Amino acid sequence: xxxxxxxxxxxxxxxxxxxxxxxxxxxxxxxxxxxxxxxxxxxxxxxxxxxxxxxxxxxxxxxxxxxxxxxxxxxxxxxxxxxxxxxxxxxxxxxxxxxxxxxxxxxxxxxxxxxxxxxxxxxxxxxxxxxxxxxxxxxxxxxxxxxxx
Numbered sequence: 822x823x824x825x826x827x828x829x830x831x832x833x834x835x836x837x838x839x840x841x842x843x844x845x846x847x848x849x850x851x852x853x854x855x856x857x858x859x860x861x862x863x864x865x866x867x868x869x870x871x872x873x874x875x876x877x878x879x880x881x882x883x884x885x886x887x888x889x890x891x892x893x894x895x896x897x898x899x900x901x902x903x904x905x906x907x908x909x910x911x912x913x914x915x916x917x918x919x920x921x922x923x924x925x926x927x928x929x930x931x932x933x934x935x936x937x938x939x940x941x942x943x944x945x946x947x948x949x950x951x952x953x954x955x956x957x958x959x960x961x962x963x964x965x966x967x968x969x970x
Contacts, residue, residue, distance in 0.1 A: 859923025860902070866929055870961050873931055873953040880947035881905070881920075887944065889951060891937050896953065897928040934958060 864877045877898055879887065887900040904922040931953060939954040 860921040860925050862925055862927065864898075864927055864929075868932065872955055873935065875929065875949075875951040875953070877927070877949040877951075878947060879944075879949050881922075882947070884944040887949060889940075889942055891931075891935070891940065891953070894931045894935065895928055896931055896951070897926065898949065898951070899926045900924070 862877050862879050864875060867874045867876075873896075875896060875898070879900065879902070882900055882902045886903070887898065890897045890899070901924045902922045904920075934956040936954045936956050941952045943950045943952075
């Protein structure tokens with residue numbers, strides 16, 4: 822007789838919570854767990870000649886629940902995704918719960934000096950797009966090569 826094992830895949834946030842729970846805490850570890858987040862949104866970071874582009878997938882998150890901060894070339898995106906509940910669901914019994922809710926925080930060290938005053942953020946259809954312009958001194962520039970006569 823052949824036995825087939827069934828494995829349930831874990832989401833990234835479930836792995837982080839398990840890792841977080843396994844870390845020691847107490848007087849010897851005053852800062853507690855290493856990771857303080859409920860879920861981790863997927864993010865792309867790209868660079869153009871003029872800017873750094875950060876794109877984060879935040880489905881179900883309201884723009885009012887998103888905060889962006891830049892300090893010493895570290896860009897941090899924080900927010901929270903709230904559970905959707907209907908008023909009649911007071912006696913709801915969850916059978917499967919895969920939709921992630923809770924707080925998140927992602928920080929990125931920006932690879933170049935940036936113009937903090939020129940940062941632009943756009944949020945729509947569950948996607949946050951942050952454009953961080955490079956400081957003029959950090960932008961690539963073309964140097965003309967002159968031929969000698």
